[in-house]
Amino acid sequence: MIKNIFYALVVKRIEKLTKDSINISFDVPENLREIFNFESGQHLTLKLDIKGKEYRRNYSLCTSPAENEWSIIIKKVDGGVFSHFAFNNLKVGDIVEVLPPMGKFCFIVDFKADETHKNIVLIAAGSGITPIMSMLKYGLHKYPDIHFTLIYQNRHYNTIILNNEIHKLKNKYVNNLSVHHILSKEKIEGNINSGRLDADKMALIFTKLIPLPMVSDVFICGPFEMIDSVKEYLTAHKMDPKNIHYELFTAKSALVNxxxxxxxxxxxxxxxxxxxxxxxxxxxxxxxxxxxxxxxxxxxxxxxxxxxxxxxxxxxxxxxxxxxxxxxxxxxxxxxxxxxxxxxxxxxxxxxxxxxxxxxxx
Missing domain, CATH: 3.10.20.30 (Beta-grasp domain)
Structure with a gap:
């Protein structure tokens, strides 16, 4: 089988998460399981024909490789032809053309034998939670001696994607997982849990919540401005660049000179x-x-x-x-x-x- 061609997968399940996001699971038949094996953090490329025009979009898998599930989250984007069509038209039993998993934003860490109490910080904004959730599930399962801290920014509490699943993970791994929600459009007591993930917020997080010297790796996913702020703070405070892992969900357009x-x-x-x-x-x-x-x-x-x-x-x-x-x-x-x-x-x-x-x- 070839990695660079699309395979027809059947939509197995669709679950509405928030007013503008859905979780779609695909049925991957046994004969395709090997080629659809994935690392936590990788994405699927979907292809749809919409009104006679081909559209392709990437969506990160939000499941762990250990779950034997292939699930993605699609959030409606203003003016997004693909996301609106998928949100309003896709149904269970539909066939979607899908590329096998790709991407190198994966949960790969290099722990030395004596590093048994290191901390990993995962930072997400909005739909950037999808690869982060895959990493979190996998990491908690694989590294029982490591502590994980999830920093997750949204506009409002009712727009938090996978909130129930995050809550279940927190209850299951009560000693290994800390979760901190940051809401940019709601007033919350305290400076850490309101506002945006900028340099000032990073200073609070890495002094008040978890001191930076205790952090082994940081995984970041979200829009360009957020990732740029986090990276700038971490590098300014001498964190080794090889321990800063990130994936952009949006980027600035390139201009041709x-x-x-x-x-x-x-x-x-x-x-x-x-x-x-x-x-x-x-x-x-x-x-x-x-x-x-x-x-x-x-x-x-x-x-x-x-x-x-x-x-x-x-x-x-x-x-x-x-x-x-x-x-x-x-x-x-x-x-x-x-x-x-x-x-x-x-x-x-x-x-x-x-x-x-x-x-x-x-």
Missing amino acids: KEAIQEKSEITGNQSVISITIDGQTHEFTTTNLHNNILDEALEHSVGLPYACKGGVCCTCKAKLEEGKVEMLTNFGLEPDEIANNYVLTCQCLPLTEKVVLNFDA
């Missing part, structure tokens, strides 16, 4: 030959639209590539650059070692040489 790209370009004519290997097959096409990203050009030339967010976040379109040069407009997903090893996000790449060779199988 055509003049700057032109200065870097080594293309003497007006075209570039793009060679792409995926699932053991090599496809080649010529593009003359040098200011369009390679992913979109490949799709225009009927080369089927995996993608979802198209914002440089999810890394679904990651490939290795084996020949030539590209300009990557933005990157919110690749780690420094991946960039050093010539991995790129094809949704953000513009060709700079007359031939570019990319390998999705590397």
Whole structure:
């Protein structure tokens, strides 16, 4: 079976969580279980045909690998065609095209033998709770000697996604889990539980709730501004970057500076030959639209590539650059070692040489 193709999965269960969020569970048949195995924190890419147009979106799994369940949460987004269609139209028994689990925002920690009382902090905002919940369930099950602290921001109490499930975990792991809700639109006594997750809030959390020197790893998921604030605080207070793990749910759009790209370009004519290997097959096409990203050009030339967010976040379109040069407009997903090893996000790449060779199988 191939990881980069969609498989038809049946919707097994739909549960309404809040007024604008639902939990969808898929039935993964036995013959697909191996390829749909996942690490806590990974996501599924869904594909739907809506009014004759194809839409793809990533949704993190909120279940633990130990649960043998494949569940995601879809929250309605203002103007979101995909989320509104799924919320209003999907029903049990429907078939959805789904890519096998992907993503590298996973719960992987490196404890030394003598580290038996370390603390792990998980920070989420809104629907960013989904991969965090998967990690929390898995971590509590796998590491009974580790203490977990969940910091979860929402606007109002009645918008807290998976509130009941969080409460059940707290009761089950009463000695291993601390939960702190932060509400930005409700007045609550105390400075910690109201407001937003900014630098001032981080100072309170990592002094009053759990001193930063006691923290082993921090996992963060949510919008760009929140993650940026948390990362800035942690790095300013000397936390090792390798212990700061994050995934963006939204990102800033990249702007194309055509003049700057032109200065870097080594293309003497007006075209570039793009060679792409995926699932053991090599496809080649010529593009003359040098200011369009390679992913979109490949799709225009009927080369089927995996993608979802198209914002440089999810890394679904990651490939290795084996020949030539590209300009990557933005990157919110690749780690420094991946960039050093010539991995790129094809949704953000513009060709700079007359031939570019990319390998999705590397």
